[in-house]
Amino acid sequence: MTAKKRRNKRPALLSHSRPTVTPQTKFASLSSKATRNIIRSHHQLLKAREKAVAKQDLALVESFDSKIAANGGLESYQLASKTGQSLERGGDSSVVFLEWIQPLLKKLEKQKKQLRLLEVGALSTKNACSKHPSIDVTRIDLNSQEPGILQQDFMERPLPKADEDRFHAISLSLVLNYVPTAGDRGEMLRRCCLFLTSALPSCGVADFAPYLFLVLPAACVSNSRYFNVERLLAIMKCLGYKRLEEKTTNKLIYQLWEYHPDSCKMLTFRKEELNPGKTRNNFTITLNS
Numbered sequence: 001m002t003a004k005k006r007r008n009k010r011p012a013l014l015s016h017s018r019p020t021v022t023p024q025t026k027f028a029s030l031s032s033k034a035t036r037n038i039i040r041s042h043h044q045l046l047k048a049r050e051k052a053v054a055k056q057d058l059a060l061v062e063s064f065d066s067k068i069a070a071n072g073g074l075e076s077y078q079l080a081s082k083t084g085q086s087l088e089r090g091g092d093s094s095v096v097f098l099e100w101i102q103p104l105l106k107k108l109e110k111q112k113k114q115l116r117l118l119e120v121g122a123l124s125t126k127n128a129c130s131k132h133p134s135i136d137v138t139r140i141d142l143n144s145q146e147p148g149i150l151q152q153d154f155m156e157r158p159l160p161k162a163d164e165d166r167f168h169a170i171s172l173s174l175v176l177n178y179v180p181t182a183g184d185r186g187e188m189l190r191r192c193c194l195f196l197t198s199a200l201p202s203c204g205v206a207d208f209a210p211y212l213f214l215v216l217p218a219a220c221v222s223n224s225r226y227f228n229v230e231r232l233l234a235i236m237k238c239l240g241y242k243r244l245e246e247k248t249t250n251k252l253i254y255q256l257w258e259y260h261p262d263s264c265k266m267l268t269f270r271k272e273e274l275n276p277g278k279t280r281n282n283f284t285i286t287l288n289s
């Protein structure tokens with residue numbers, strides 16, 4: 001086997017989190033590499049910072065903060081991610097969500113009703129779900145890029161007091177992999193349950209169950225030492241989610257889950273080696289019962 005062929009066989013890295021790029025201009029391919037580098041180093045610095053936080057090493061935390069800032073911080077990371085959303089870089093993930101819920105949207109459209117969607121980690125007010133007349137989108141992000149995006153940490157969003165404050169769907173597109181610790185990722189999935197409602201405005205759909213739209217870099221589930229699709233299914237099942245749809249590309253895995261609160265179970269999932277291998281990444285999600 002030639003060296004080139006061997007290189008091609010190497011498993012994907014987590015940071016290569018965007019779908020394959022159609023060959024464009026020289027400039028586009030250069031900046032695709034640049035955006036990947038920004039995304040990768042931001043993720044690496046965040047993870048290293050989190051380890052320093054766990055060790056309570058304040059000097060080290062500060063040094064990582066300076067490095068993150070020197071790299072352009074969350075702002076540069078968001079710009080790089082936005083470039084990833086552009087058409088020539090694989091596009092807007094909400095298009096996949098819309099395709100999957102098309103039949104429901106048609107019914108809502110006929111009745112002039114709307115689906116309430118919470119988009120966590122929103123970078124734009126102009127993506128496909130924002131343009132759909134039957135979707136009322138609430139957008140939040142740690143760092144708002146536009147007036148239509150509320151600057152808010154989902155983990156600190158006040159819990160709903162009434163059903164009108166809950167949503168028929170939540171989008172977590174490339175957000176969970178941004179969360180630096182495995183336990184916080186599990187808590188984010190659990191917290192989504194508290195914001196979901198099955199009380200859809202009557203539009204001829206019986207037994208509506210709310211949705212969670214999840215997008216992750218494919219390598220999180222296909223090439224992690226501590227995680228795989230079976231583990232994701234087990235965690236989601238125990239939280240009450242049932243998988244409806246799944247699509248995998250070279251770079252991303254998209255999933256549509258339906259939430260059924262009655263099927264929740266209290267189980268613990270710890271970090272454990274599931275796929276040994278030197279070239280694998282360390283992504284995982286843990287859950288405490």
Ligand SMILES: C[S@@+](CC[C@H](N)C(=O)[O-])C[C@H]1O[C@@H](n2cnc3c(N)ncnc32)[C@H](O)[C@@H]1O
Nearest residue numbers: 081121141142143152153154155173174175178
């Ligand atoms: C890679 S970008 C994803 C953007 C977009 N959803 C997409 O699919 O391209 C991840 C975004 O999630 C946001 N984010 C991460 N954790 C969050 C949290 N706890 N609450 C709100 N936003 C969060 C980050 O600020 C960042 O802008």
